[in-house]
Amino acid sequence: MGSKSDWPTMEHAATMLETLGVPYETKVVSAHRTPDLLFDYAKTANERGLKVIIAGAGGAAHLPGMVASQTSLPVLGVPVQSKALNGLDSLLSIAQMPGGVAVGTLAIGNSGAKNAGLLAAQILGTADANLQQRIDEFRATQTQSVLDNPDPRDQ
Ligand code: RP5
Numbered sequence: 001m002g003s004k005s006d007w008p009t010m011e012h013a014a015t016m017l018e019t020l021g022v023p024y025e026t027k028v029v030s031a032h033r034t035p036d037l038l039f040d041y042a043k044t045a046n047e048r049g050l051k052v053i054i055a056g057a058g059g060a061a062h063l064p065g066m067v068a069s070q071t072s073l074p075v076l077g078v079p080v081q082s083k084a085l086n087g088l089d090s091l092l093s094i095a096q097m098p099g100g101v102a103v104g105t106l107a108i109g110n111s112g113a114k115n116a117g118l119l120a121a122q123i124l125g126t127a128d129a130n131l132q133q134r135i136d137e138f139r140a141t142q143t144q145s146v147l148d149n150p151d152p153r154d155q
Helices: 004-019 035-044 063-069 088-095 111-126 128-150
Strands: 053-058 075-081
Touching: 004 075, 004 111, 035 063, 035 075, 053 063, 053 088, 053 111, 063 075, 063 088, 063 111, 075 088, 075 111
Parallel strands: 053 075
Antiparallel strands: none
C-alpha cells in the first residue's frame, strides 16, 4: 500500500487472505515517496515467490499501475477512499490504465480490499484444489448466513 494510512482499508484484504489460509506479506511502498523501492519491490516480486500483488492507494493513485509496469504478475488495484474526493480520484487513476499494462481494479474502500483478497485467492485457487475448496466453503457459509437471517429487523 502507498501509506500506513491505507492500512485500515487494506487490512480487509489481509483478513480475507487469513480467512482463506493464503500466506501473504504487507508492506508500505509509495509510488511518490519511495519510487526506487517501488521499482525494486515490483521487479523482484516474481523471483521472491509472490504470485499476485494487491496494491492499494488513494488520491493520485499511481502505485498499482507502476507496479504492473514492472512485473508480469497479476496486479489487483484497490482505490482507497480519499478525504478530498471520496476515492473517485483513486478509482479513476487506478482504473484508467492505458492499453497494454493491466491492473484489475476493485471497488473503492473496504469492499474493494476485501474482494481483492478474495480475487487473489481465486486466482491462486486455479492451481490449488484445496484452496478452491476453502473458497467454496466460504461462499457457502456466506450464502447460508443470508438465508438464515431474512428479516432485516433482526440483528
Ligand atoms: C497515497 O496518498 C497513499 O496511498 C494514501 O492513500 C494517500 C495519502 O497518504 P498519507 O498522506 O496519508 O501518507 O500515496
